[in-house]
Amino acid sequence: MTPTARSTQLRGRPLLLAVVALALGGFGIGTTEFSIMGLLQEGAADLGVTNPDMGLLISAYALGVVVGAPAITAIGARAPRKTMVLWLMAFFTVANMTSMLAPNYEWMLFTRFLSGLPHGAYFGIAAILAGSLVPASMRGRAIAWVMLGLSVANVLGVPFVTWLGQQLGWRWMFAAVGLVGAVTWVSIKAFVPFSPAHAEASIRRELTALRSGQVWLAMLTGVIGFGGFFAVYSYISPTLTDVTGLPIQSVPLVLGLYGVGMVIGNIAGGRLADWSVRGSIYIATSAMVVFMTAFGLLSPYPVPALILVFILGGTGSILVPGLQALLMDSAPKAQSLAASLNHSALNVANALGAALGAVVIGLGLGYRAPAFLGAGLALLGLLLALASGWGARRRAAAAAVAAAQATPEQATSAPSGAGASVPS
Secondary structure (H helix, E strand, O other), X not given: OOOOOOOOOOOHHHHHXXXXXXXXXXXXXXXXXXXXXXXXXXXXXXXXXXXXXXXXXXXXXXXXXXXXXXXXXXXXXXXXXXXXXXXXXXXXXXXXHHHHOOOOHHHHHHHHHHHHOOHHHXXXXXXXXXXXXXXXXXXXXXXXXXXXXXXXXXXXXXXXXXXXXXXXXXOHHHHHHHHHHHHHHHHHHXXXXXXXXXOOOOXXXXXXXXXXXHHHHHHXXXXXXXXXXXXXXXXXXXXXXXXXXXXXXXXXXXXXXXXXXXXXXXXXXXXXXXXXXXHHHHHHHHHHHHHHHHHHHHOOOHHHHHHHHHHHHHHHHHHHHHHHHHHHHHOXXXXXXXXXXXXXXXXXXXXXXXXXXXXXXXXXXXXXXXXHHHHHHHHHHHHHHHHXXXXXXXXXXXXXXXXXXXXXXXXXXXXXXXXXXXXX
């Protein structure tokens, strides 16, 4: 039995259709999560609030993810995985439609929180579903395929919905996302094979993931490191208009460029995770430090700024598949919760980055300040990842020494899970 519970493996067209159906949900989720950043000024004008106030809508969505991912995953532990993703996508669709009708800023905060609740649980369970459809050697790529929907959203969904919001009113973004959610539900129903819950699944079993120090270190790496990513991305629209000097009409196109970087980074991240889970994390966080610093320095200049927007999208996305795989490896008996916790971590990062970005902007440091803040957070994330890897190697070495010193009787009687190898 591999770390990801096996179901019927698919090939060819059935595999493509199943993966596309799951990725389509990621496309809808990514569109609603990131479009708000490109419509920050329009939303602020409609609701009568400031840009930093609009940043709190980003934080409200992220808080919904943080709360919903572990709670929904644990409660639904005994439900078949296909059933779970169908219910999650139905809730997601309805919640986004309520945002379109929110009468004021306070209600918008609440509906954005509701929209975030299914996010982490969906991605966690969908990643396990995708991983169960392919050989174990392709697990990293399967996870990346699901996450590719999130990246493609930044190429197609976010620019289109941003343009739609500028033309018809920013609230129309929520109607567009609701339509994507409905199409996703139908596609999953039709193309994703049934996948039963683990025979021993339970809330208690899933909660064992929280006992692992490696799980917590991986989550902290995501929270701190990706917090830097969101500190920059949350205020990308006013940065491009106020610092770089681009017209606001160009923002959807630049967001598309950012999304192309995310797609390429996501594909590269999946392959890097199949090569080395921890290595992919080290590479991604190191690159984020370098290029966020460069963006802070060069954002007043249009050509370097646009090149760095593309690169930042790529480096951030490289990190995600590796973190997802590391969390799943760190809790092999509670993979559903561990996988969903990745998205809790990333959305704590979302809330942290948006909030800290609002703080440095509010202090009068300008829209370049979040890039330098982000570089500092990414550096802390790299240090946490290195500390986690060092601790894992020490434990693996100690386990190897203990195994070498064990008598044949002790080795024979040792449980099969003892001395389990540390993820690469």
